[in-house]
Amino acid sequence: xxxxxxxxxxxxxxxxxxxxxxxxxxxxxxxxxxxxxxxxxxxxxxxxxxxxxxxxxxxxxxxxxxxxxxxxxxxxxxxxxxxxxxxxxxxxxxxxxxxxxxxxxxxxxxxxxxxxxxxxxxxxxxxxxxxxxxxxxxxxxxxxxxxxxxxxxxxxxxxxxxxxxxxxxxxxxxxxxxxxxxxxxxxxxxxxxxxxxxxxxxxxxxxxxxxxxxxxxxxxxxxxxxxxxxxxxxxxxxxxxxxxxxxxxxxxxxxxxxxxxxxxxxxxxxxxxxxxxxxxxxxxxxxxxxxxxxxxxxxxxxxxxxxxxxxxxxxxxxxxxxxxxxxxxxxxxxxxxxxxxxxxxxxxxxxxxxxxxxxxxxxxxxxxxxxxxxxxxxxxxxxxxxxxxxxxxxxxxxxxxxxxxxxxxxxxxxxxxxxxxxxxxxxxxxxxxxxxxxxxxxxxxxxxxxxxxxxxxxxxxxxxxxxxxxxxxxxxxxxxxxxxxxxxxxxxxxxxxxxxxxxxxxxxxxxxxxxxxxxxxxxxxxxxxxxxxxxxxxxxxxxxxxxxxxxxxxxxxxxxxxxxxxxxxxxxxxxxxxxxxxxxxxxxxxxxxxxxxxxxxxxxxxxxxxxxxxxxx
Numbered sequence: 001x002x003x004x005x006x007x008x009x010x011x012x013x014x015x016x017x018x019x020x021x022x023x024x025x026x027x028x029x030x031x032x033x034x035x036x037x038x039x040x041x042x043x044x045x046x047x048x049x050x051x052x053x054x055x056x057x058x059x060x061x062x063x064x065x066x067x068x069x070x071x072x073x074x075x076x077x078x079x080x081x082x083x084x085x086x087x088x089x090x091x092x093x094x095x096x097x098x099x100x101x102x103x104x105x106x107x108x109x110x111x112x113x114x115x116x117x118x119x120x121x122x123x124x125x126x127x128x129x130x131x132x133x134x135x136x137x138x139x140x141x142x143x144x145x146x147x148x149x150x151x152x153x154x155x156x157x158x159x160x161x162x163x164x165x166x167x168x169x170x171x172x173x174x175x176x177x178x179x180x181x182x183x184x185x186x187x188x189x190x191x192x193x194x195x196x197x198x199x200x201x202x203x204x205x206x207x208x209x210x211x212x213x214x215x216x217x218x219x220x221x222x223x224x225x226x227x228x229x230x231x232x233x234x235x236x237x238x239x240x241x242x243x244x245x246x247x248x249x250x251x252x253x254x255x256x257x258x259x260x261x262x263x264x265x266x267x268x269x270x271x272x273x274x275x276x277x278x279x280x281x282x283x284x285x286x287x288x289x290x291x292x293x294x295x296x297x298x299x300x301x302x303x304x305x306x307x308x309x310x311x312x313x314x315x316x317x318x319x320x321x322x323x324x325x326x327x328x329x330x331x332x333x334x335x336x337x338x339x340x341x342x343x344x345x346x347x348x349x350x351x352x353x354x355x356x357x358x359x360x361x362x363x364x365x366x367x368x369x370x371x372x373x374x375x376x377x378x379x380x381x382x383x384x385x386x387x388x389x390x391x392x393x394x395x396x397x398x399x400x401x402x403x404x405x406x407x408x409x410x411x412x413x414x415x416x417x418x419x420x421x422x423x424x425x426x427x428x429x430x431x432x433x434x435x436x437x438x439x440x441x442x443x444x445x446x447x448x449x450x451x452x453x454x455x456x457x458x459x460x461x462x463x464x465x466x467x468x469x470x471x472x473x474x475x476x477x478x479x480x481x482x483x484x485x486x487x488x489x490x491x492x493x494x495x496x497x498x499x500x501x502x503x504x505x506x507x508x509x510x511x512x513x514x515x516x517x518x519x520x521x522x523x524x525x526x527x528x529x530x531x532x533x534x535x536x537x538x539x540x541x542x543x544x545x546x547x548x549x550x551x552x553x554x555x556x557x558x559x560x561x562x563x564x565x566x567x568x569x570x571x572x573x574x575x576x577x578x579x580x581x582x583x584x585x586x587x588x589x590x591x592x593x594x595x596x597x598x599x600x601x602x603x604x605x606x607x608x609x610x611x612x613x614x615x616x617x
Contacts, residue, residue, distance in 0.1 A: 025046050025047065025048055026038075026046065026047040027045060027046060027047075028040035028041075028045055028046060028047045029045040034047035034048075035047065041540060041616075044540040044541060044614075046540075048616065049616050049617045050616075050617055051540045051541070051614040051615060051616055051617060052614065052615060052616075052617045053543065053612060053613075053614055054536070054537075054612075054613055054614070054615060055610055055611070055612050055613075056534055056536070056590075056610060056611040056613070057608065057609070057610035057611075058531065058608065058609050058610075059077060059607075059608035059609075059610075060077040061073050061074065061075050061076070061077050063077075064077075064078075064079050064529070064531075066531070066532035067529055067530050067531040067532050068529070068530055069527070069528045069529030069530055069594075070082050070524065070527050070528055070529075071248075071527045071528070071529040071594070071596065072248030072249075072527075073248070074248070074605070075251075075387065076304065076306070076387075076388075077607075077608075078550060078605045078606060078607045078608070079529060079594060079596075079605060079606040080248070080352075080527075080596065080603050080604075080605040080606075081523045081524060081526075081527035081596045081598050081603050081604075081605075082246065082248065082523065082524045082527045083246070083247060083248040083390070083392045083522060083523060083603065084152075084244040084245060084246060084247065084392065084520075084522050084523070084524075085121055085244065085245045085246075085247040085254070085391050085392065085393060085522075086241070086243070086244045086393060086519060086520040086521065086522050087123060087240040087241060087243060087244070087393065087398065087427075087519060087520060088121055088122050088123040088124065088151075088240060088243055088244075088245065089121070089122050089124075089125060089149050089150070089151035089243055089245050090119065090120075090121055090149070090150050090151055090245035090246070090247060091119070091120045091121065091122055091127070091137070091147050091148065091149050092111075092116040092117075092118070092119050092120070092137075092147065092148045092150075093116060093117040093118055093120070093134065093137030093138060093139045093145060093146075093147055094110060094114050094115075094116055094117065094145065094146040094147070094148065095114075095117060095139060095140050095141070095144070095145060095146075096114070096144060096145065096146060097144055097145070097146060097213045097214070097215050098110050098114065098146040098211075098213060099146060099170055099171065099172070099211060099212070099213045102170060102172060102188040102190070103188075105172060105188075105211070107148060107172075107174065107183075107209050107210075107211050110146065110148060110211060111148065116148075117137055117138035117139055117140075118136060118137045118138040118271075119250060119271060120134070120136050120137050120269070120270055120271050121245070121247070121254050121269055121270075121271055121391055122149075122269060123240060123256075123266075123269060124237065124238070124240060124243070125149075125221070125222070125223040125224075125237075125238050125243070126221075126222045126223075126237060127147075127149075127220060127221045127222070128218075128220040128221075128222075129142065129218075129219040129220060130218055130219070130220070131217050131218055131219065132219075132289060133287075134147070134219070135257075135268050135269075135270045135286060135287040135288050135289070136269075136270025136271055136272070136286065136287065137270075142214060142219050143214060143215055143216050143217075143219075144214075144215060145213065145214055145219070146211060146212070146213040147211065147212055147213070147219075147221070148209065148210070148211045149209060149210040149211065149212075149221070150207075150208070150209040150210075150245060151207075151208060151209075151243055151244060151245035152205045152206060152207050152208065152243070152244050152245065152246075153175070153205070153206055153208055153238060153242055153243055154204065154205050154206075154242040154243075154244075155198075155200045155203060155204070155206050155227075156203050156204075156227075156229070156242075157200065157203055157227065157228055157229035158200050158201060158202075158203055158228075159199070159200060159228030159229065160197050160198070160199050160200075160228055161197065161198050161199075161200055161225055161226070161227060161228060162195060162196070162197050162225065162226040162235070163186055163187060163195065163196050163197070163198065163223060163224070163225050163226075164187075164193055164194070164195045164196075164223070164224050164225070164226075164235050165187040165189045165193070165194055165195075165196075165210075165221075165222070165223050166189060166191060166192070166193045166194075166220075166221070166222045167189045167190070167191060167210075167212040167220075167221050167222075168191045168212070168214065168217075168218050168219065168220045168221070169190065169191050169213065169214055169215055169216065170188075170189065170190045170191065170212065170213060171188075171189055171210060171211055171212030171213065171221055172185065172187065172188045172189070172210060172211055172212075173185075173186050173187045173189075173196070173208065173209075173210045173223060174186060174208060174209050174210065175198050175206050175207070175208040176206060176207045176208070177201070177202055177206065178202050178204045178205060178206055180207075181207075183207075183208075183209060184198065186198050200228075205244070210223065223238065224236060224237055224238065225238055237425065239425050239427065239428075240400065240425070240427060240519075241427035241428060241429055241519055241520045242520075244520060247390065247391050247392060248390070248392075250271065250390060250391055251273050251386055251387050251389055251390060252271045252272050252273035252274075252301070252386060252389050252390070252391060253271075253272055253299045253300060253301035253355070253389050253390075253391060254269060254270075254271060254299070254300050254301055254391040254393065255269065255270055255271070255272045255286055255288070255297060255298070255299055256268075256269050256297065256298040256300070256399070257269070257285070257286065257288030257289070257290040257295065257296075257297055258290060258295060258296040258297070258298070258401070258513075259289075259290045259291065259295060260294055260295065260296065260439060260477065260479070260511070261294045261295065261296050261319075261336070261360045261361060261362040261479065262296060262334075262360055262437045262439070262479055262481075262513070263296050263298065263358065263360070263399055263401060263437060263513040263515070264296070264401075264437060264439045264479065264511045264513060265401070265403055265439070265509075265511050266401040266403075266513070267288065267289055267290055268288040268289055268290065270286055270287075270288065271391055272286060272299075273386035273387075273389065274386065275382075275383035275384060275385055275386055276299065276357070276369060276370060276371035276372075276383050276384070277370055277371075277372065277382065277383035278368050278369075278370050279368060279369050279370070280366060280367075280368050281297075281318055281359075281361065281366060281367045281368055281369060282366040283366070285297065292365070292366070293361075293363055293364070294361060294362050294363060295361050296358065296359060296360040296361060297358075297359050297369075298356065298357070298358050298359075298399060299355070299356070299357040299371075300355070300356045300357075300391075300393050300394075300397075300398075301354075301355060301389055301390055301391045301392055301393065302352040302353060302354055302355065302389070302390050302392045302394065303352070303353055303355050303384045303388055303389055304351070304352055304353075304388040304389075304390075305348045305349070305350055305351060305352075305353060305378060306350060306378060306388075307350070307377040307378040308347075308348060308349045308350045308377070309347070309348070309376055309377040309378075310345040310346065310347050310348075310375075310376065310377075311345065311346050311347075311348050311373060311375065311376035311377075311378075312342060312343050312344065312345045312346065312373075312374045312375045312376065313325070313330070313331075313342070313343045313346075313371060313372065313373060313374055314340070314341070314342045314343075314370070314371075314372045314373075314374040315331055315339070315340060315341040315342075315357075315369075315370065315371055315372075316339075316340050316368075316369070316370045316372075317338065317339055317340075317359045317367075317368075317369045317370070318338060318359070318361050318364075318367025318368060318369060319335065319336055319337060319338060319339065319359070319360050319361045319362055319367070320333050320334040320335035320336060320337070320339050320359070320360045321333055321334065321339055321341065321357065321358060321359050321360070321369075322334045322357075322358045323341070323343070323355075323356070323357050323358075323371070324354070324355070324356040324357075324396050324397040325343075325346060325353060325354065325355055326353050326354050326394070326396065327354060327394060327395070327396020327397065327517060328396070329397075330343040330344070330346065331343055334358065334360060335360075336360070336362040336363075338367075342374055343374075345375070348376075349550075349551060350550045350551070351550040351551045351602075351603065351604070351605060352390070352392070352603055354393075354394030354396055355384075356394075356396065356397045357369075357371060370383070371383060371384070392522045393522060394522065394601065395431075395517055395518055395519050395521060395522070395600075395601060396517050397434060397515055397516075397517060398515070398516055398517070398518075398519050399513060399514070399515045399516075400424060400425075400426065400427070400513070400514050400516070401511070401512070401513040401514075402422060402423065402424050402425075402511075402512060403422065403509060403510065403511040403512075404420055404421065404422045404509065404510050405508075405509045406420065406509075407506055407507070407508055407509075408420045408495070408506060408507040409504050409505075409506050410444075410450070410495045410496065410497040410504070410505045410506060410507070411497060412497050412499075412500055412501070412502060412503070412504060412505075413449070413497060413498065413499050413500025413501060414500070415496070415498065416496075417494050417495060417496045418494070418495055418496075418507075419455070419492045419493060419494045419495070420492070420493045420495075420507045420510050421490065421491065421492055421493075422490075422491045422492075422493070422510050422511075422512055423489060423490055423491070424488070424489055424491070424512055424514060425489070426487070426488070426489060426514065426516070427516075427518065427519045427520070429518050429519050429520060430516045430517075430518040430519060431516070431517045431518030432484075432516065432517055432518070433484045433487040433514060433515070433516050434484070434515040434516055434517060435484070435514070435515040436481075436482040436483065436484060436486055436487050436512070436513075436514050436515075437479065437480070437481055437482065437512070437513045437514075438454060438479075438480040438482055438491070438510070438511060438512045438513075439477060439478060439479045439480060439510070439511040440452060440454075440464060440465075440477070440478055440480070440493050440507065440509070440510050440511070441475060441476070441477045441478075441507075441508040441509045441510075442465065442470075442475065442476055442478075442495070442505065442506065442507055442508060443474065443475035443476075443505070443506045443508045444473065444474075444475075444497075444503065444504060444505030444506055445473045445503035445504060445505070446472075446473065446499065446501055446503040446505065447470035447471060447472060447473065447474065447476065447505065448467065448468050448470060448471045448472075448499075449467060449497050449498045449499035449501065449503075449505065450465060450467065450470070450495060450496070450497055450498075450505040451463075451465055451466050451467045451495070451496050451498065452464045452465040452493060452494065452495045452496070452507070453493075453494050454480065454482075454491065454492070454493055454494075455491070455492035455493075455494055456482065456486035456487075456488065456491060457486065457487065457488020457489055457490050457491060458485060458486060458487070458488050459483065459485055459486050461494070462480070462482065462486070464478055464480055464493075465478060467498050473503075475508060487514050487516075491510070491512055493507055493510045495507045521598075521599075521600025521601060522600070522601070523598040523600050523601070523602075523603050524598065524600075525597065525598060525600065526595060526596070526597055526598075527595070527596045527598070528593065528594065528595050528596075529593065529594040529596075530591065530592075530593050531591055531592045531593070531594075532591070533563065533566045533569045533589055533590070533591045534589065534590055534591065535566065535588060535589055536588055536589065536590055536613060536615060537588055537615040537616075538588065538615050538616040539562075539586045539587065539588060539613055539614070539615055540586065540614050540615060540616060541586065541613065541614040542581055542582050542584060542586075542611070542612070542613045542614075543581060543612040543613060543614065544579060544580065544581055544611075544612045545558070545560065545576050545578075545579075545580065545581075545582045545592075545609070545610070545611045545612075546578055546579045546609070546610055546612075547578055547606055547607075547608065547609040547610070548606075548607040548608050548609075549604055549605065549606055549607055550604060550605040550607055551602060551603070551604040551605065552602070552604040553578070553604075555596055555597045555598065555604035556594065556595070556596060556604060556606055557575060557594070557595040557597075558575070558576055558578070558592060558593070558594055558595075558609065559573030559574055559575045559576065559592065559593040559595070560573060560574055560576050560582055560584055560590060560591070560592045560593070560611075561573045561574060561584070561590070561591055561593075562584045562585050562586070562587035562588075562589065562590045563587055563588075563589040563590070563591070564587055564588065564589065565588075565589060566589050569589055569590075569591050573591075573592075573593045582611075590611070592609065592611075594606055594609075
């Protein structure tokens with residue numbers, strides 16, 4: 001009691017000293033009262049104006065868009081790791097021939113001053129549209145158009161890397177050091193095959209960009225390299241698993257078109273947002289140059305689930321199909337007749353899930369394909385919508401395809417064989433092989449005398465055509481399903497013309513497609529994001545910081561810092577725990593940092609984050 005009396009006396013004396021009014025900020029609580037006109041704040045235990053509770057919440061793409069970092073800001077309002085299309089590059093079309101002078105041409109200017117017609121994806125840096133309009137890019141005229149390429153290339157060794165560019169009718173290539181936004185012009189070319197050298201001091205993923213235009217006839221681009229760590233000193237194609245491009249901002253699935261059934265003769269790719277509900281498969285579907293009678297299509301990417309639960313999917317296709325979800329084969333009717341499937345229920349959590357759909361067509365007229373959510377807490381009875389699709393390729397069921405179209409005449413009746421080779425550059429990071437398909441097209445004036453075997457990279461020769469299998473003159477295409485054990489790099493197709501009759505038989509073309517799992521992961525091991533600096537005001541206390549996640553909560557780390565001004569918010573971040581009071585100095589500005597880790601296959605994500613705090617009213 002005596003202590004309280006003394007406090008009142010002291011308070012009265014202080015009030016008198018600061019007449020006509022007492023200062024704010026005097027301690028209060030635990031029996032100590034405040035001067036007239038002041039309130040004891042329950043958060044700060046100080047006399048003055050009462051504090052109010054405020055909330056800083058980021059929960060939309062617009063909220064997260066105010067910050068920056070190596071992440072994907074999803075249009076649905078959450079923050080994920082940097083998402084890549086791996087095994088290829090990104091392209092964008094522009095109407096007009098925009099590279100009028102290579103010496104002054106600027107990709108920055110092309111992108112800033114012109115609106116792209118559409119975006120697309122390519123599996124390699126050999127891009128050949130011939131004289132046709134590139135599918136999916138929406139260009140008004142392929143003879144008056146420009147294409148911009150961007151992506152990243154992994155240069156895994158220090159030293160001088162030589163590049164060679166052939167751009168029709170002209171183009172350029174630029175590259176940057178890892179972590180740098182400054183590009184170095186390496187090559188300018190006018191369809192002649194120009195070389196240039198780039199010195200790598202820091203091995204790793206290098207951002208690059210290129211552009212090429214066409215004003216007449218062929219429209220193509222070919223970039224090859226000569227690495228310093230490979231003997232031979234010869235230019236070679238850049239392997240697909242050394243290429244990737246950021247695609248977190250793109251909707252839709254990648255559609256690959258094949259000129260024959262069974263994923264034979266890959267002949268074009270594009271990005272499609274069209275839901276897979278009764279999609280018509282007429283001649284050259286999606287404007288891919290693959291004809292009408294026999295072709296195949298592959299849709300690949302990811303779909304987003306918002307409401308977790310058990311889902312089943314129904315397939316109805318013109319001929320055969322097979323479907324992978326999250327790397328698991330859930331439907332397998334890859335046949336030459338119309339097929340329907342309904343998958344067993346799959347438990348899917350909230351987040352992105354891998355999907356690959358193969359459809360083959362072996363004859364007849366137009367048809368259609370449907371992939372419908374048969375049951376589930378979301379989208380039941382309908383197709384996966386375009387804004388819940390993205391072209392991020394999982395590692396569960398990738399395909400690589402190549403062909404050799406050089407015609408080979410067989411020695412007439414000498415018993416001497418001749419062979420046509422084909423090389424498949426399998427990714428070094430391939431885990432296992434899922435399916436192997438080959439095809440060979442032969443032609444001649446007396447096919448009855450022709451025989452052919454395949455010499456695979458591993459295993460014994462495989463008979464494909466025996467003498468007498470065909471008769472007369474003409475051409476024949478033979479599909480060959482092969483054993484998984486046959487997979488490898490170097491293939492030989494060996495033909496023999498057994499009858500000396502002056503009639504010439506030929507190997508017209510050969511094809512191989514390998515479906516495998518593995519490859520370059522679509523997500524970076526670590527992605528970081530820094531929020532914009534937020535002015536909080538006269539902070540008197542922090543109540544709680546909390547966040548919600550999609551998938552693995554342990555993959556998300558949050559750190560915060562407070563600052564005296566927005567310009568000086570540069571100090572170290574302090575890790576904070578979910579649903580906790582952050583132990584931070586009370587200062588008027590704050591910022592948070594998010595770190596997202598990934599095993600490369602599954603993407604966790606930050607759904608929303610909020611800071612509850614108190615300021616003086």
